[in-house]
Amino acid sequence: MISVVLAVYNSEQFIGEAIQSILNQTLADFELIIINDGSTDRSEDVILSFKDPRIRYFKQENKGVAGAKNAGLKQAKGEYITIHDSDDISLPNRFERMLKGLESSDIGFVHSDMLLMTEKGKPFGYWQSNNIFPEDIYPFFLSIGTPFNNPTIIFKREAINGILHDEQVKVGSDTDLVLQIAREWKSHHIPEPLYLYRRHQTNVTNNKDPEVLTRHVRKNLRDEDLKWIPEADWDSGEGNALFTAKLIAGVALSRRGMLDDAIYMFRDAIPMINSQSDRDFYEGMKALVEKDYHRSVKMFCKAEEKDHILENYLGEAYLALKKYDEAFSHFIKALSIHPNYNEPVQNIRAIGIIKGQNTIDRRVNRYK
Structure with missing residues (x-):
């Protein structure tokens, strides 16, 4: 079973489409864990309009995106775990295609390409990722950032192994979490746009504080972290x-x-x-x-x-x-x-x- 964590905050405009795209999956063995992070709009009304028994709905006071995702991760019961954004869309065969990439025992997570959409759902770009070995993750992270389209990732439970988002990291907590896992586990890349990522004003950070924007990088700059730079011949x-x-x-x-x-x-x-x-x-x-x-x-x-x-x-x-x-x-x-x-x-x-x-x-x- 796949545990799908869907953190929601004031997403009334898009949440219905996101939920429906998950319920339409050709692979039906999943639970959809929806965490309402203190929404003040009609998000709850939209969520409650769905009656599918695979939905598990939880409501909490606002804790921020990292806190909401953590609440969902703690509820997850599945063998596989993915975090789905509340304004994005999964193609109907996404879960089925992705799980084929997790058949090998040494693969800890699978990721794919994704299509970028406007607020109105019009395509405007394509984000491609690639296969990358664990030993190459940290150098890539230092110079560029995440080598993955983070929202597309499906983890094996044993790979995520209780790791949670750092709630002190306001921007990049997903990259921080992925880095911890990717340094220890191989991944598999599927070169298909199985995930449609919506860009709009509310999901593009307006925070210009460099300290906030780069905190997830700074916390990984200790001397022991630098040992993940393999060419230094440790x-x-x-x-x-x-x-x-x-x-x-x-x-x-x-x-x-x-x-x-x-x-x-x-x-x-x-x-x-x-x-x-x-x-x-x-x-x-x-x-x-x-x-x-x-x-x-x-x-x-x-x-x-x-x-x-x-x-x-x-x-x-x-x-x-x-x-x-x-x-x-x-x-x-x-x-x-x-x-x-x-x-x-x-x-x-x-x-x-x-x-x-x-x-x-x-x-x-x-x-x-």
Whole structure:
């Protein structure tokens, strides 16, 4: 059975369509747990108009979106668990298709692509995700955010294992929860828009406070968290892994606009400089943050010891300068040193997309 958690707050305009899309699923073995988080509009009237026995309805004082989702998670009885937004729509075969991706014992959750809709239900965009290995989750999280379309995820109960949303995190609590699970479990991606995500004024955050917007990132910046940066070679005992990880994290944070946190990482790394090569690497990474790519190239090239990490970031400096051939050469060098290093692989992918992306499925070309 699938437990579907639906947190509702003042969603009278869309909640009926969301509920109906769940009740219309071709896979009928589910419970729909609806948490009314203190709505003051007609949401309750709409909810109570549905008489399906699979619906379990709960009403509480307003606790915020994270608190409402947690209330639903605590009620879940199913082998599988998903959190459905109150203004979105699931295609009729979503549950059936998604559960096929959970048949392997080592897969903890499944996710899919999703179509973006306007407030009036008109399509206006497509969000595609991909398969990603657990060891690559944290670096992606640092530099970009969640690698998944979070609302599409269906978890196995054993993967979610009592993990709840952090109710102190007002923005990004879903990403924080997913990060905890994704670092431990493999996932499966279904490249189909099985979930229709509605964008409208009330579900786009108006909070401009950087502290609120990035709290879910900051809580995952401890030294023990940085050990999820695999390229730092924590197990080899060679070099200064924490020094390297702090600089990698600093560059990543700067790229998502968290400059103060990036500066803190770099300052924290200064006492760990043990050699001239460390100093050159530090200055090269610092120049990346400052977007002084010519200086970054100069400092990286100056370093006598060039490991896979330096070769990758030297390639990134060239890539920022649009020197694609030089960048490609250094990404290949990084992989020759460390074949399982994912960053240069993704950078090679970026070069390919810049040069011209093609997909095997050409159906979209029929309608352009």
